[in-house]
Amino acid sequence: MDAVEPAVPITDEWIERHFDHLSPELAREFHPTLARARSRCPVAHSDRYGGFWVATRYEDVLRVAQDWRTFSSELGITVPAGGPTMKIIPVTVDPPLQRIYKRLINAHFTPARIGPWEEPTRALVNRLIDGFVERGECDFMRDFARPFPGLAFFDLALHAPADDLEEVNHYATMASLPQVAESRDCLMKLAAWIGGFVERRRAEGPRGDVVDAVLDAEIEGRPITREEVIGTVQLLVLGGLETTAGVLGAAMLRFCANPEIPALLRARPELIPDAVEELLRLDGSFVCIGRTARHDTELGGHRIKKGEQVIIYWASANRDGAEFPDPDTFDLDRPTNRHVAFGAGPHRCVGSNLARMNLRxxxxxxxxxxxxxxxxxGADIDFHSTFNRAPLSVPITFTAGARL
Structure with missing residues (x-):
C-alpha cells in the first residue's frame, strides 16, 4: 500500500506554486480553494508531478477546451489521474478523427432517440425509492444515486442481458471510484465484460442501437478494431455513471441544507429543468480535465511551452463571477446559464441529453x-475528488412512507 503523505495546508503559495489536484485538503476545501485561485492567479504553474498549469477562469477554460489545435487530448496526459487508467475513445483522440468516433454515438443520444426511455427510467427511479422509502432513512449514494444511472444505461442504451445488470453495474460503479480498493480490479472486469458483450452482440441480430453503430463502424476506410470498440463502449459506460451520481449526491446535500428548494420544486415542478441546470452549474461532478500544448502559446498572460500540460477546471469556470453574477447562489431566475458542466468544444459530453433527462x-x-x-x-461528508467529484456517502432521514 502506498504511504499516505502528510496533510499540506492550502496556503496562497500552495495555490500559486504547488497546486495538487489529488490533495485530500483540496477535496475538503474544493470550491473555496478554486475561488482563491481565480482571484489570485487564474493561470498558475504547479511544480507537482513534474509540473503542469492550472486554469480556473471561465474565459481561459473555454479557450483551452475549444482550441484543440493548440491544446491536445491525443498527446496524452501524464499528470496522475488518481486511479486506474485505460485508453478511452474518443476522449483521447483529437479532431478530425475524433469526429468520426463521436458521430457513431451522437445520433443515439438525441432528445428524440432517448424520449422513449423516459417511462422505464421513471419506473426504475420509483423502484429504487421503493427499496428504502418505508425505512425513513438511507444512504442516498449507496441506495439510489450510484445504482440508478448504471442500471438505466446498461438496460436502455446497451440492451445488456437482464441477468448481467446488477453485476456489471457494480463493476462500473466501483471502477469509477478511485479511492475504493477494488477499483482497478473492477475496471479490468468491466473491460472483460464489455469484450464478451460485444462478441455476443456480433453473433446476434441487429437492434439498431449504439452498440450496432459501433460494431459496424468504419474508421478512415477500415473496419473498427476490437480495441476501439471496447474503448468506445467503455467511454459510454464510465462517462455517465459517477458524474450523474455525483450531481445527485450534491443535490441531496443542497436539499438538506436548504429545504426550501425541494419544497419549491414540489410545489412548482415546472421549475425542475431550470433547477437541473443550476445544480449542474454549482455542483457538476465533472470538475476538470487535462490537455497538452501542441506548440508554444500564451494563456492568461503566461507562456505555455510545447509539451506542457494544462488542467482546466470546469467547476471553477462555473462559479466565475465574470460569467455568473452572484455565482455561489442557487438562482432559478438566471437569464442565461452557459455552464460548462458537460465540458466544451469537440469533446463536450455526448450524453448530456441523457444526463439531463435522468436528473430531471x-x-x-x-x-x-x-x-x-x-x-x-453527526454525518461526516467526504468527497472523492480528482477529475470527477462526488460525495462518498450521503446518509439521510425523511418521513417514512411514500407520498404518492
Missing amino acids: IALDEIVHRLDDIRLRP
Missing part, C-alpha cells in the same frame, strides 16, 4: 416522494 426524472420523483429530508445527525 430523479429530482421530480425525489421531491414528491421524500418529505422532511435531513442529513443524518
